[in-house]
Amino acid sequence: MQTSIYAQNINPYSTTSEINFSLELPTKCPCCGTTYSRIPEYSNFFENSSGTITANSTYFCPTCGNCFFIVYSVEKLHHDLFGFPLVQYPTPSETTSFSKEISMLTPKFIEIYQQAEKAENSGLTELCGIGYRKALEFLVKDYAISNHPNSKEQIESFMLGKCITDYIDNEKIKTLAKASAWLGNDETHYVRKHQNYNVQDLKRFIKATVAYIEYELSFTEAFDLLKNPQ
Known part of the structure; x- marks a missing residue:
């Protein structure tokens, strides 16, 4: 499910305090494999000198009581910002099953x-x-x-x-x-x-x-x- 979230700027020298971007929420907790659809507990971002934006979101799974972490590349599409997953911690071990x-x-x-x-x-x-x-x-x-x-x-x-x-x-x-x-x-x-x-x-x-x-x-x-x- 796609949703819109706010991320706080962690660059102390930037004049932009926060951004709003859309992302696809994770569908499973990588720690326990339970179906998941919660928004991040906290998100921040950093924009480097070339304009590349990387966002970091922390998620909490109430089923197993563990947190997991996703890094996003934030890109501009149709005048809006979208986050695309780069890496997730811990790394999911499950793969798609086929008939x-x-x-x-x-x-x-x-x-x-x-x-x-x-x-x-x-x-x-x-x-x-x-x-x-x-x-x-x-x-x-x-x-x-x-x-x-x-x-x-x-x-x-x-x-x-x-x-x-x-x-x-x-x-x-x-x-x-x-x-x-x-x-x-x-x-x-x-x-x-x-x-x-x-x-x-x-x-x-x-x-x-x-x-x-x-x-x-x-x-x-x-x-x-x-x-x-x-």
Whole structure:
């Protein structure tokens, strides 16, 4: 859930005493894994000589009685300030779980995606996007091969964009996969083409792609069941 918070300036030589910026609240406590949606207990910020703003927020979990700490990069988008997580202490150890259907379809996607999560949780923000982009390619290509097994060699050799265009038949999956690929390419290139999007949006689009693939796999299973009743 996105919310707006105030942060106090910790630079004694600055004339700006506080800022207001928006951020996505953490959804789980990294200490106990409980669902979480509380605003920070306290936030401060520091702006260096080049204008880069870093904010620090302290959260308290009433379930386990522990505090955790998130560092944000504060950036200006559409004339408003937004905070993007850089690192969290303690580092979360949990990774995303995927369904049995996705595990059977593309185990390599899960392996790479969870490694990217571990990189992100460790503060390796410049590397995790590359991992999510690679995970997306395995997801899309394994799904395409499952629908076009006779074209396996072509799908494996094609660039991701061409694979999506030529071998993804479901239009919703095609749209989500293409948008994910565009944002994933931004994580690997020198210049970002989509300045208003970041790695969190990439993850959101990948998860939506996974959901639609799961729906289609379940539909296919149900259709086969009705066509061939026991």
